Amino acid sequence: MLVDKPESVNRVPSLYCRKQAPDLPAWIMYDKNILRFQAFFQQTILEYRTTDHILRKVDIFFFLEDGTIKVMEPKTQNSGLSQGVLISRQRIRLPFSYDLYYDVLDLNIGREVTFFGKVFKIVNCDNFTRVFLNRLGINVPHPINWPDAVERTPDTRKPPKHRPFRQFLDFDRQVLRFHGYWDDRESEFGTIHLLEIHYFLADDTIEIKEELPPNSGMEAGPMFLKRMRIPRKIPPRIEMTGGPKVTSYTPADLSIGAVINVYGRNVVLTDCDPFTKEYYRVTYGFDAFTPLPLPNDGGKECISASMAERQLPPWNGYGSYDDSAENCRTVEPKAPHRDFMKFLHKDRVGFDSHILRFAARLISDDPVDAQRYFIIKYFLCDDTIGIFELGERNSGFKGGKFFRRDKMYLPDVKFFVPKEPPAYTDKDMWIGNELVINKHRFRLIAADEYALRYLETHSNEYPMANIPLIMDKIRRTLASKENGYKNFVAKYMEAVLPNKRELMSVRCFKQALKEIMCEKMSEHEFVSLIRYFRGDPGKEKSPRREMIRSLVFTELTRGLWDDRERLKEGLIHADVSRAGVLSAEQLRQTLRAHRLPINRDLMDCMLTVLEKDDKCNIVYNDLMSFLDFQTRPVFSLTEEDYMKVVRHAPPTKDIECKMWADAETLITDGYVNWNAFLCQLNLDHLVKEQS
Template identity: 75%
Template sequence: MAIRNPRLPLVPGYGRNTLIGKKSFGVRPIFTTINKINMLVDKPPDSDRVPSLYARKQGPELPAWVTYDKQILRFRGYFKQSYNELISHVLRKVDICFFLEDGTIKVSEPKTENSGLRQGTLITRQRIRLPHSYDMYYDVLDFNIGREVTFHGKVFKILSCDNFTRVFLNRLGINVPDPIPWPDAVEKEPPTYRPPKPTPLKQFLEHDREILRFFGYWDNRETYFGKIHHLEIHYYLADDTIEILEQLPPNSGVESGPMFLKRMHLPRNIPRPEMSGGPKPESYTPADLSIGAVLNVYGRNVVLTDCDAFTKEYYRATYGFDTFNPLPNPEEKVEYISSRLADRELPPWNGYGSYEDSAENCRTVEPKAPHRDFIKFLHKDRDGFDSHVLRFASRLINDNPEDAKRYFIVLYYLCDDTIAVFELGERNSGFLGGRFFRRAKVYLPGVNFYVPKEPPSYTDKDMWVGNELVIHKHCFRLIAADEYALRYMELHANEYLMSNIALIMDKIRRALVSEENGYKNFVAKYMEAVEPNKKELMTNRCFKQAMKEIMCDKLTEHEFLTIIRHFRGDPGKEESPRREMLRSLIFSDLTRALWDDRDRLKEGIVHADEMGLGTLPALRLRQLLRAHRLPINDDLMDCMFSVLRKDDNCNIYTEDLLNFLDFQTRPVFNMSDVDYNKLVRHAPPIRDKECKFWTEQEKIIQEGFVNWNAFLCQLNLEHVVKPD
């Protein structure tokens, strides 16, 4: 290949070919040692760097990429970036890093928030040639404070360096000047042609989402069908625009919407059409707005009467206003015509369908379903175990002695005020039982049904023990209630007066105070009836006789039941007769089926109780009893679960279940037919499977006790007793 001098022209004869006469063109590698490192090298090329700064045999023994590994000379400077806008140029700070190991250079700009410039690495790490040179590159000697270096056409001014760079250059014998102060960041030149245009960006950034809110009115009563328009004025500080909205009352009939003036620059005066091309008309500013000011909104005078708290604070801080007294709005006397239609008079009920269905068909031509009280349905519908159904035991009252023995359950549904009646059939009675009256609304007896308005019906206030209900010409007397109904009525005592213990005690208190020495004689007479061995407890029979004596017929059965439940006394834990009756009944069924698998049942219970808690859920116990073929039906099993002991989570104690079924060490007594009827016949028709005991109130009245001392303390009539 011919090597030519770049200063000579490229013509034949000016170059020489070094390959003429050469016969061997192979590469002859040689082994040599460079800086005590064995290397396989070719003929070393000519050096393209400056001569060494060290004398012969005084330089470092290791190569540069080992000696100067991770050593960087860092300089700080700037370069100018020109603009063809309001400013001529901008000075941008840079960091110039020179890597000693290979002579590469990297230029980066520190990042500044909201600068609007692409910052970071401006020139990636590389070797940079000197200007107007093909084979010379920047080296250590080219960098110093005060010098200017040119990288790819950009001139960088070096102002300072770090401490390592200063020490390194000083050791090389290079004098490093003091740091140069930073020049002005922006050099502005005064405009020579015209002043700069105002830019609204600053105002927008400072006052974005800041709105002055005024209230006012426009009186338009001078025109025909005119009225007072109540307005709301919004002044946007970000761009000095105004928006006006009208405050419309509900059902005003205005179809155009509340927009009175769209957001715009509101001029002080109406601009003339022929004055086009001239200066822009003056618009309203915040200084023109105040309470009592009148705005000219294209010929409509809008009076400002009040403003909000933010507007008051803005004028107080900006203009120094302290008084913000609102102005009264003018009174508008308008005679309105009532738009409410009179209640439509419906025709009398024809006997078909329900009252709601017939009334809805009379109101509209298209048949629609009757509207129900949805709010009441949401509050009184079944919610988990809270059924919102009041269950009462009842008897049929008539002259037929056979009907007097029949037993009924009356269910009152609180969600829609409907009543359902079910009959509990007894053995060999001739009555099958089941649904007696379907669920429907029951109206009071003696009302006229064929009237336009719906007649009154039974409500939940009519459901109390001792009351008589006439349901489809059948008279039912409520004789008992289940625990849920009594508990629900006691929790809502403000709605059910028969379960309000405060009102009942006031009634008894008034009866005792009305007679002379009534309270003293009452206490003296019945103090002897207190059980001596049972801690001031009185039997329910004796307490009921005392209540009848002082109240006569003023106390209902439900009120008496409420008193007994409230002042219930506990004479001690005794075995419930109901539990023994159940054990006798289950023993008869097990003996009849020849079941004797209690040991295997015990093993199954121990295996099911993995945690060893001694309790199991009722559903799991039911599965175990069915798996071990316990010969009792679901009703009797539910009755057995109701008398077994339970923990706080309603889990049944397995030991109590095994003791209940232990008929060898715990014998049972024979149950008579009368006891059987008392136990089995009072099962409500809940899914026709559950068995509940509806004689709890009778047992409480016959066998329970009343805390006589607590009853007298709540009466609180000791002050009426005259001392002897």
């Protein structure tokens, strides 16, 4: 098959008998099938006296489709030889033959083949080649070990010479880096110089750079010592012109804590980089690389130490702290930079306003001031607080903006200082906490649904809404008292409802916790527990409806939409059966046809809170009452300018104040799942132990 002349004998054994295999051409049967052998050949070297020849490793590829052979030598970095393809792909004749070529039978481990006058010794092959030859019935011996790369015949009369070129090939671009210092404080105006020492393994040279911080007052040169060999001992000047060669520093002389003499300057090595540590660990077996501290400068700052922080003058009260600081740092001040990443994540996105709203009372000895209601808004995007007052009719207080949106600083701090004093953060916003803002003391009495849900969602950041931490506090308190848990359960066992033994009123639940916890629990923790173990979750539907209604009213007033009569006609026209209900898709199409200025997400939320029948069709009369401009939304959960936008709406009778008053007393209504609370406490084993 691989022979040119048809009359020659086929020397390749067949895998199958005659007429048992398809008679296909070789270039189809053996396409991309290549046998790979590993071999070497000797190359004579006349330039070196210490060796006669070198061994070069090659790969021999035999292409089964056409019987061609290619010889290639893998490339080695800095070998000094012309490597790569030694013999291009071609058919190679057998030595002393003009009509026969090398084929599969001539290549095997242990054989020597001659290609164009070079003798190659085959020592190994890959797995595919071994399996292929075995299937042909050819036995493949075990691999042969590689001989030594260089056979040396050293001269016994002289010691081996130092080979700088061999050292360069082995250690090129390998540098040991040390950190050290030179103590020059004994001289006048001397100081401690921090140095960086580089040792080049390729030629045993050393260069030293000095580390100077900016604005140090020292003139920085390019190098402390240029690259050269540093002698261990400085010889006399007479011996510099001749005599024996002076020994220089080697890697064995360098280590952490070593002192090298750099032409009269004692340089102490204090640390090294990871590559240097690995080199000494492998070469010398060192394992201890403890850095040395820098010497004390006797009360004076080291030149290479970090520069002291710049002290700005105290704040004069004009502008903000950041703005005043920029005016002090440069002649052309720049606008202060905010925390852009925090603004990007905590700015309003859809329905996530990232604004925590709390109801507050003014703590004052005056009974009139004690009855005033406030809304405190905390903006998470920039940690600012805005305070608004909800004025009651005939109270003497107009209401509206009480304090403009700004950072609110903690009480009893010094304001006229260089650094900005600490301010209130979102960790201070929880029900029951007291905030002192501009000498006014506010007590947070309630929070809206969004603030409570936000704190509960991020409970890992807010411990007042973290149920596992609260339960652990209660658990430790009951376990510390003798018969505490047993008496606690027995005392309030009869407080549950007679028809539903698992429910307990919120008022009794709060009283039970206050008796055992006293002042250890805050009001916000009570609210978190009641919301978590709520026994009547249906009460939470109404606040959500009012919140969505408030958002819808805001969008309608911004879009100047007030066409309820025409919308009602359109709904009646769409209701062909006059059943008073429409499907969600029909209602959505009708609202789009009348161009309500609300986005799709808000419209879908609005449709979910409307009244529905048994077939989930929406009662459009409930939609008309939902969009009634004569009744203002209960929740005030929009932006600060909401009061300005809806001035055309008729006034209401203290709806906002009533909402916050209801929120203040919300924790006293409803029921709590008592059994779920006791089950999560998991203190039944205390009853058995105490019994």
